[in-house]
Amino acid sequence: MREADRKVTAYHEVGHALAAQLLPHANRVAKLTVVPRGRAAGFMMPDADDRLHVTRPALEDMIAVALAGRAAEEVVYGEVTTGAQNDFQQATGLARRMVTEWGMSGRIGKVALATDEGNFLGGGPQALPMSEATAFAVDEEVSALMDRAYARVLALLGEHLGRVHEIVEVLMRRETLSGDEFSTLLAGGTLDGPPGAAGPAPAPLPV
Template sequence: HRVAKLTVVPRGRAAGFMMPDADDRLHVTRPALEDMIAVALAGRAAEEVVYGEVTTGAQNDFQQATNLARRMVTEWGMSPRIGKVALATDEGNFLGGGPQPLPMSEATAFAVDEEVRALIDAAYARALDLVREYLPAVHEIVRVLMRRETLSGEEFATLLAGGTLDGPSPAGSGGLAPLPA
């Protein structure tokens, strides 16, 4: 998935956000879903790598990642352990409030939770590896965001690839303190 926009301008309870390009695919593969989970967890991974500690800022990211992983396991049959079964249904859902869990045994519920956790843990490990691999680019993206506040998807891709952005930064941006190594 490509980035459409990246910003540090606060919106609601979010201190900033990444907007992915619109994707009109009706069918999404397991690897693509795993990528989405890793992307959702990348902000927390960057906090851990750059600052050595984490904040409460990733709350919504965890909700998104967990919801996606749970749907992989309970709706789309993407867990070898659980199998190709649906453990949620949209039937009888008033006003389309989302899938409702079907009754399941305590053992199955435990297995679902373990599978969701395994998907999240694997995606987080991948996000950590990617942040470490691209750390110089991450630092540059942060520096540019602190001056400009918002990057287009093209600008983000240029910086991630190690490129630079030509042109003046907004007036009054001043010097930026270096990020910790």
């Protein structure tokens, strides 16, 4: 992987990790790495989630964590990449289920607009028949959930941008950080040397 791509990946994964660590209902960081695995250039692994019932605030934080990698790219580079494809699929799926399955939309109401019943081919919940107006309202509610989550992580990253730069420099050197190591760096601590400066602004995104 080109060094410029590694650095974009590092900012992307640190963005996920920052949101996971600071949003009140998110699962904390277990590991993050810029070592490629399969088609992934890097990844942030959250702690295992053993909750049986998931609240609306927890779901909103999950969506925000999923979007935080793309938000980090935008904040740092003023541009975005194609690296957030799976993140957007995950976040959109959660938002749509909140609206169509779990009755978590004040506008749509406490109704089921999707079902798993009879879905013998798999592929997740299937939409039930609905009017064009209802389908439009569902799309608007999903977009609103996504937009609110994205605004939250943009603000969070802007507030902690200096620390993000520092953690990225450490991650680039070490390639992998445990959850405890990330927590130490986020709190302003060091691992095995003096604190790293934020350093110069990153180079433009690779083309």
